[in-house]
Amino acid sequence: MDVRVYRPGELSAADRAAWTAMQAKAHLHGTPELANPFLSPEFALAVGRVRRGVRIAVVHEDGEPAAYFPYQRSATGVGRAVGLGVSDCQGLVHRPGFTWDSRELLRACGLALWEFDHLVQGQQPFEASASGTFPSPVMDVDQGYEAYLSQLRADSPKFTRSTLAKERRLGRDAGAVRYVHDERDPEALNTLMAWKSAQYRRTGRSDRFAHEWITRLVTRLFHTRSEPFAGILSVLYADGRPVAAHFGLRTERILACWFPAYDPAFAKYSPGLVLHLRMAEAAAADGIAYLDLGRGQKEYKDSLKTREIAVSEGWVTRRHPMAVGHRARRAPVRALRNTVLSRPELFEPADRILKRMGKIRSRQS
Template sequence: MDIRVYRPDELKAADRAAWTATQRAAPSYGSSQMANPFLSPEFAVAVGHERRDARIAVIREGSPHGEPVSFFPYQRTATGVGRAIGLGLSDCQGLVHQPGFRWDAQELLAACGLAIWEFDHLAEGQTAFEPSVTETFPSPVMDVADGWDAYIGRLRKRSARGTRVRLAQERKLGQAAGEVRYVHDERDPAMLRTLMGWKSAQYRRTGRSDRFAHPWISRLVEELFHTRTESFAGLLSVLYAGGRPVAAHFGLRSEHVLSCWFTAYDAAFAKYSPGVSLHLRMARGAAEDGTAYLDLGRGQREHKDALKTRELSVSEGWVARRHPVALAHQARRAPARALRNTVVSRPELRRPADRLLKSVGRFRTWRSAS
C-alpha cells in the first residue's frame, strides 16, 4: 500500500471526487453505513477548519500516482494519540474503501504516525479494525426507501395503537397552538441559532455537558449548515405551530442517509411530544427526497424505539501499536468508558443516573437565575 497523509484542505479535487464516488457506490455492494455523511469528505474538511489536528490518509495500491482505493479521516495529537475524526460528535466512523479492499491496521497506524486510534461509532464491515472492538451497540434506523406509507405500515404492525397515538400528537398540537407547518429544508440561519439555544438549555436542564458552550462546535455546525454539494448537505428541519417554531432538527444528509444529530424543542410544548412529530415529518420528507433511511444514532431511547424499523450496529474500541503512549492512553480512558457503558446498558442504573443528572440540571438553573 502507498499511504500519504494530508490536511483536509490539501486533498486534491480528484481524490475528493474518488472519495465521494466510493461512498455513492457503497450501498450497491451492501455497505450502506459507508454512505453515512459523517464519513464524507465535506465533514472531514469542516472539522479540519476547526481542528488543526485533523488529517486524511489516502491509500493507493502500488504507485503513489495510482488511483486511491481508500480514505482514512482521523485526528492526531503531537504525542501520536489518534481519534476518529470528530470523536464525541460523529455518529459513524471508519475507513472509506472500495469493495474487497483489505488493509493492515498496524501498517496504517504506523504510516499515520499513530500509537493508538480510538473510535466510538465504528461502522460495520471494518474488518481490519474489528479485532480491536471492545463493545458493540445498536444504532436504530427509520427505513423510508419504499416510501412514507410503507414506513408507517411497518410501525403499525409493531404497535397499531402506539402509532395512532404518535400520529395524533401533531393534531393535538395544532388544536392547542395553531396551524402546524413543516419545513424540511429551512435555510434561515436564525432558526439554526434558535435550535442551538434550545439544545443548550436542554443540556443544562438534564445535567449534561453543553456542547454548544464550545465555540468551535457552534462554528462547525454553522459551516455544515452552509455546506451544499451534489452528495452532501447540512439539513435543518423545523416544525412550526401557530407561526412559531416548536421543534427543530439539524443533521447531515448524503444521497443515501439522513444522519440525525441535534434535535430540540420549545419546552413549553413538551406535552405534545413535538420531537416525535418532527421526526415523523422528517421521515416523510426524506422519503420524498429519495433517502433510504434515517440513522437515529447509537443509544437506546424511548422515541428511538418507537420510531425505528430495524437496527444497525456501531462499535467502540481502539487499535493500538506496541507503544507506551498507547498503554497510557488506554489506562486513562478505559475505566471511565467501562463505567459509562455499564450505567447506560442497565436500566436499574440508568434511571437513577438520569434522575441525578436532572437534579444537577435543576441546581444549575437555580444558580443561574439567582
C-alpha cells in the same frame, strides 16, 4: 501499503470526487453504511476548519486511490476519529474488496493508536480491536413513507395513533402546523442550539454547545452544500412559531439524525416525535433510504425504529508506550459509562441525580 497523508486543505478536488464516488456506490457493493455523511469528505474538512490535527490518509493500489482514512492526531501521536465526541459514524471509506492491516496503516499515519466510538460495521481490521458493539436504530423509508408508517402501525399501534393525534391537537390548539424540511434561516438554527443547550443543562448533561468548536462546526455544516452532501435543518412550526427542530447531515441515501430539540412549552404535544415523522415523509420523497437515529438507548428511538445497525468502540494500537498510557486512562471511564447505561438499576438513579443537578444549575443560570 502506499499511504499518502494530507492536511485537509491539501486534499485535491480529484481525491474528493473519488471519495464521494466510493460512498455513492457503497450500497451497490453491500456496504451501504459507508455512505453515512459523517464519513464524507465534507465532514472531515469541516472538522479540520475548527480543530487542529485533522489529517486524511489516502491509500493507493496500482496507482489509484483505494481508501480514505480521516483522523485527528495529537503532537504525541495519539489518534482519534475525526470529530470524536460528536461524530456518529467513523471508519475507513474504501473501494470493494480492499483489505488493510490496521497497525501498518497506523504506522504510515504516524499514530501510536486510533480511538473510535462509532465504528461503522464491516471494518474487520478495526473491529478486531473493538471493546464493545452497540445498536444504532434506523428508520427505513426506502419503500416510501406509507410503507414505513404501515410498519410503524403494526409494530407500535398505540404510539403511532397517539403521535398523529397529538399533531392534530397541536394544530387545533396552537394554530396551523407547517413543516419545513430544509430551513435556510440561520435564526432557526440559533433557536435550535439554544433549545439544545437548555435541554443539556436541564437534564444535567454536558452542554455541547458551550464548546465553541462544536457551535462553529454545526454552523459551518449548516452552510455546506455539495453533491450529494448537505447540512439539513428541519423545523416544525405552529402558527408561524417554531416548536421543534432538528439539524442533521445527509448524503444521497442516508440522513444522519444529530441534534433534535423542541420548545418545552409545547411538550404535551410531543413535537419532537411529530417532527421525526415529518422528516421521514420528506426524506422518503427525497430518495433517502433510511434515517440513522444514532447510537444510544432512548425511548423515542425504540418507538420510531424499523431495525438496528451496529457500531463499535475501542482502540487500534501499536506497540508503543503512548498507546499503553492512553488506553489505561480511557478504558476504565468507558467501561464504567457503558455499564451504567446498559443496566437500568444503575442508570435510572444516576439519571435522576443528573436531572436534579440540572434543575439546580438551571435556577442558578
